[in-house]
Amino acid sequence: xxxxxxxxxxxxxxxxxxxxxxxxxxxxxxxxxxxxxxxxxxxxxxxxxxxxxxxxxxxxxxxxxxxxxxxxxxxxxxxxxxxxxxxxxxxxxxxxxxxxxxxxxxxxxxxxxxxxxxxxxxxxxxxxxxxxxxxxxxxxxxxxxxxxxxxxxxxxxxxxxxxxxxxxxxxxxxxxxxxxxxxxxxxxxxxxxxxxxxxxxxxxxxxxxxxxxxxxxxxxxxxxxxxxxxxxxxxxxxxxxxxxxxxxxxxxxxxxxxxxxxxxxxxxxxx
Numbered sequence: 001x002x003x004x005x006x007x008x009x010x011x012x013x014x015x016x017x018x019x020x021x022x023x024x025x026x027x028x029x030x031x032x033x034x035x036x037x038x039x040x041x042x043x044x045x046x047x048x049x050x051x052x053x054x055x056x057x058x059x060x061x062x063x064x065x066x067x068x069x070x071x072x073x074x075x076x077x078x079x080x081x082x083x084x085x086x087x088x089x090x091x092x093x094x095x096x097x098x099x100x101x102x103x104x105x106x107x108x109x110x111x112x113x114x115x116x117x118x119x120x121x122x123x124x125x126x127x128x129x130x131x132x133x134x135x136x137x138x139x140x141x142x143x144x145x146x147x148x149x150x151x152x153x154x155x156x157x158x159x160x161x162x163x164x165x166x167x168x169x170x171x172x173x174x175x176x177x178x179x180x181x182x183x184x185x186x187x188x189x190x191x192x193x194x195x196x197x198x199x200x201x202x203x204x205x206x207x208x209x210x211x212x213x214x215x216x217x218x219x220x221x222x223x224x225x226x227x228x229x230x231x232x233x234x235x236x237x238x239x240x241x242x243x244x245x246x247x248x249x250x251x252x253x254x255x256x257x258x259x260x261x262x263x264x265x266x267x268x269x270x271x
Contacts, residue, residue, distance in 0.1 A: 023267070024136065027052060027144060031265055032157075032214040039156045040163050048156045052265040053149065056205035056216050057224065058125065060103070061110035063117065066125050082124045084116040085255040099201065099257070112202050113222045113260040119229045122148060122261045129263065142267040148227040149264045151249075158218040158234065158246040160211050166245050168211040168218045174241040183208055183220035184237045185244045201237050201257070220244040222260035223252075232259050 031052035038045040063084070070079040084104050089096040103109050104116070117125075126146040133144040149157070158168045166172040167182065174182055184203040199207070203221055210216045218224070220239065223232035230251055235244030236258035243250070252259050 023052070024144075027265060030054060034153075034157050034213060037156065039152050039159075041152075046152055048153060049266075051149075051153060053153070053157045053213075053215055054262040054264065055210065055214050057113035057222055057260045057262045058122075059111050059205050060105075060114045063114040063125060064105065064110075066128050069128070078124050081118065082121040084114065084121070085118070086116055088116040088255050089257050091257075096257075111204050111206070113205050113217075115202065115222055115257050115260050116255040117260065118255050119225060121255075122225050126263055144265045145268050146263045146265055148225055148261060151226050151228060151231065151233065153264060154218075154224065154226050154233045155246060157213060157215060158211070160213050160215075168215070168246055169209065170212070174219075174244070183217065183244060185220040185235065186238050186240055199237060203237070219246070223250050223258055225252075225259060225261040 032055050034048075034051050034053055036050040037048055039048050067079070067082060070076075070082060086100050086104055089099040089103065103112070104114070126148060129146040130144065133146070137143045159165055160168065160170075162170045167174065169182055174185065176182060184199045184207065199221075203217075205221075206216050207221070208217060211218065218234050220235055221237055223236040223239070224234055225232050230253065232250050232252055233248065234246070235248050235250065238258050239248075239250075242248075
């Protein structure tokens with residue numbers, strides 16, 4: 001049985017490689033083109049329409065630009081929802097006061113993934129980017145719509161050219177032949193600070209090698225929100241190797257230091 005993933009974004013304009021050239025260069029630089037295809041799940045195939053996925057998780061610098069714009073334009077109601085809860089670093093984690101103070105705003109962490117953001121904050125960020133895009137329509141009258149990915153889109157992008165792969169790089173091992181970790185994850189559940197890499201908590205958003213579609217860190221680093229509230233995919237820096245696979249899901253009920261997000265883009269005819 002073939003089911004179609006459809007919704008408000010089903011009117012995709014640029015579904016072929018030829019039409020990609022009409023997409024603005026900044027989108028092509030920041031986002032990876034994911035072609036239309038089928039996601040195989042148990043006894044069902046689901047048709048995934050083409051879309052663009054952000055190559056990296058949303059960074060502190062990108063999210064801070066959003067926050068600063070809300071402040072500058074006096075959007076206090078949205079600001080109250082969108083501000084990261086930096087105090088969450090104190091929850092269940094020892095000796096993290098420096099992260100409470102510095103992680104979100106210090107320039108040293110500009111290119112690290114934003115965390116401690118609520119689902120509503122992530123959605124507000126997507127709406128903000130969509131609103132900005134309305135001023136930059138293509139010649140054909142299409143505009144970018146930013147949103148969180150569906151679970152199926154997220155899995156399809158992670159599995160890329162090999163739907164049997166455990167991890168996004170196409171294999172079932174989390175270390176390479178030299179013993180180096182291929183993603184940011186926790187080595188041991190019994191020793192919380194025993195990491196398998198050099199990242200103290202999160203790593204830079206473009207750390208490790210990208211998958212075949214040019215996407216970084218879908219396994220580990222931060223678990224990524226999808227459009228289904230309370231569900232994050234791919235595991236985090238605090239997850240074991242069994243918890244950072246392509247199909248791994250985790251639940252969240254509040255802003256957390258282990259949860260971030262990345263956006264996807266589709267093109268719709270501007271009204």
